[in-house]
Amino acid sequence: MKKIAMTLSMALVCVFACFCLTACGEPSPYVGTWTATKASAMGVEVDASEIYEEGFSFTLEANGSASVNLNGDVSGGGKWVTSENGFTLSDADGSNPMEFTVSGNEATIEMMGTEIIFTKG
Numbered sequence: 008m009k010k011i012a013m014t015l016s017m018a019l020v021c022v023f024a025c026f027c028l029t030a031c032g033e034p035s036p037y038v039g040t041w042t043a044t045k046a047s048a049m050g051v052e053v054d055a056s057e058i059y060e061e062g063f064s065f066t067l068e069a070n071g072s073a074s075v076n077l078n079g080d081v082s083g084g085g086k087w088v089t090s091e092n093g094f095t096l097s098d099a100d101g102s103n104p105m106e107f108t109v110s111g112n113e114a115t116i117e118m119m120g121t122e123i124i125f126t127k128g
Contacts, residue, residue: 034069035067035069035089037067037087037089037093037094037109037114037127038067038068038069039066039067039127039128040064040065040066040127040128041064041065041066041067041114041125041126041127042055042062042063042064042125042126042128043055043058043059043062043063043064043123043124043125044113044124044125044126045123045124046058046121046122046123046124047121047122048120048121048122049120055123055124059077059078060078061078061079062076062077062078062079063076063077063078063123064076064125065085065096065125067087067094067096071086071087071088072084072085072086072087073085073086073087073096075096084098084099085097085098085099086098086099086101090106092108092109093106093107093108093109093114094107094109094114095107105118107125112126112127112128113125113126113127114127
């Protein structure tokens with residue numbers, strides 16, 4: 008009886024381990040650095056470098072953390088989560104959420120009538 012219980016216990020441990028390893032899987036396709044490439048407002052589209060002379064980018068990490076580089080000023084402590092159409096980037100406490108819509112390797116955000124397109128690469 009003890010042998011059967013031990014065998015059953017070991018089998019359950021193996022099944023549990025398989026589930027854990029399967030959950031690890033591949034990192035999200037959103038993980039990586041996204042760089043602003045275009046911006047548009049009131050029907051006018053410009054290269055993002057015309058607005059952000061020293062660049063505007065953010066990096067999403069596999070552990071859910073994020074950092075932002077705006078004109079050379081880097082700030083960490085952000086976080087991100089996947090959403091229905093892309094991902095949401097926010098402060099570490101979840102405040103100031105910004106919803107990005109993803110299509111291919113482009114993530115788009117619209118804020119106060121301005122649309123900014125970021126390209127992953």
